Structures are given as structure tokens and as C-alpha cells.
Amino acid sequence: MRQNCSVAELLRSEMDKLTPTERKISRVLLANYPVAGLETIAQLAARVEVSGPTVLRLVSKLGFDSYTAFQAALRGELEARLQSPLVRREVGMAAEGTDFLADFVRRQTELMQQTVANVSQAEFDGAVELLADPKRRVWLLGGRLTEPLAAYLAHHLKVVRSQVTLLRPLPTSWADNLVDMGKHDVLVVFDIRRYWQDAQRMAEMAAQRKVQVVLFTDQWLSPVSRCARYTLAAHTAGPAGWDTNTPLLMLVDALIAAVNTRHWGDIHERLQELERMRAELGEGDESMRR
Structure with a gap:
């Protein structure tokens, strides 16, 4: 088993190597993650109708x-999902006398490398094509700590395409947007531990309306993954106790770059017109920005 890899990441990465029956078990495990894996062997086998x-x-x-080791890993993930920063901080991290910044950057680099190693190319490419499709409206939603990431992605997408809306993190306002969503729409959700139940409900209701859900989450997988068409999971366990958004931002930047690179022909013409309009509106005049 790969180190620093969640069971969900293992299931996703090994999916193409499994037999049809084993893939059936994997899909059930992912659809009810991690609870289904905490059942007995007999219960899980009966649920999937396998031996x-x-x-x-x-x-x-x-x-x-062993199955016991498999369940122990799932229990460890379940505990990690609920941990607060009070119990996450690693004792001895960048002890006195060490170069904190250098050590911090090293750890961030490790997290980004782990993220890249465990993101499926098919999932990434699928998300890129959905967000680049001009026929689809795109809605974005972030939580208390990830709303800036949703806004960052929204601002970039608005430059290269139309019909992009950043939702406010206020559940009482979502029905006004949800009623307009349909099968040609995409909902991008950012959700990291400890997961946001309102975002899960929003994603589920959108999926019921045939909306394609793209999820940015951590390696323990937000429950939104159960209804997501594509899931991009980053390793976010920061060394100082707080989860870090740096690997998530890397995925966002990579997605933006891929959209621009693969669809430059369509985007180039839009950018030329946009730059012309900005010039006419005086956006190049620094005095107007103060």
C-alpha cells in the first residue's frame, strides 16, 4: 500500500486493474465511504451481492x-476527518533553532507531490472539459476556509468564458439559484474536513436535477464525493495543525492552465475583445483604480 494514501485514493487509482466484480465492490465502498467498509465481510458481500x-x-x-487492517485504516481516516487543530499539531515540527520557513516549504512540497501522485488523470481531464464547455453554466461554492479558492477560480473562469456564478456561502440563498440549475450546468464545490453538511445537501439536490458536480476536497473525501461526477482530492494535512489550502490551490491553478492551453483557440478571440473593451473603459488608467 502506498504511504500517505487514503483508502479512497487506493480504490480510485486501482479501479482499472480490478475485475468487474471487484470494481463493483469498489463503487459501493466509494458511494458509502467510509461507512460501507466498516461493515463485516459478510455484510459488505451481501450488500454488493458477491462472495x-x-x-x-x-x-x-x-x-x-487482512480485512482487520483494512478497517483499521478506515477508522483512522474517520477519526482524522473529525480532528480539530488542537490535536493535529505535530510535536517537534520546526523546533527552536531550525529554519521554519524552509521546513514549512519542504512539507508543502511533499503534500503537493502526494496530491499529484493520487489525482486520476481521467478525473482531472473530465473536470477540465466540463468547465471549458461554453454550453454549460458554471456555479461555484466554497466553505468558510475555501470560499477564497472558489472565488479565485470563478474570477479566472469569468475571463475565459461566460455564465459563471459564485454562490454566496449562505444556505438560505441557494434555492434561488438551485431552481435555475439543470442538466447543462456544472456545480463546483470546495469542501474539506470537518465537512459542511449544507454543502453536501446542496450538491445532492443539484445532482438530482442532473447537474454535473465537480468536487475539490482532501484525501479523506467530503461526503459530496458520493454525488460528484469528478473528484479532485488534495493532501492538505499541514504540519502546524491547520490544514493547508496550498495543494488545493495548485489543483485550481493546474485546472485553469489546462482550460487555457487546451481551448486557447476559443479563448484567444474572447480575450482580444475583452482587452479592447477594458481599454475603452479606461481600465488601463492607474488613476482610475485608486
């Missing part, structure tokens, strides 16, 4: 030497 030995073969392929 117990088939469940054990899948667990072995994921790198666990």
Missing part, C-alpha cells in the same frame, strides 16, 4: 494483509 473471498481479494490487492 466473502472476493471482498478479501480486493482488500489484498489494495495492499492490506
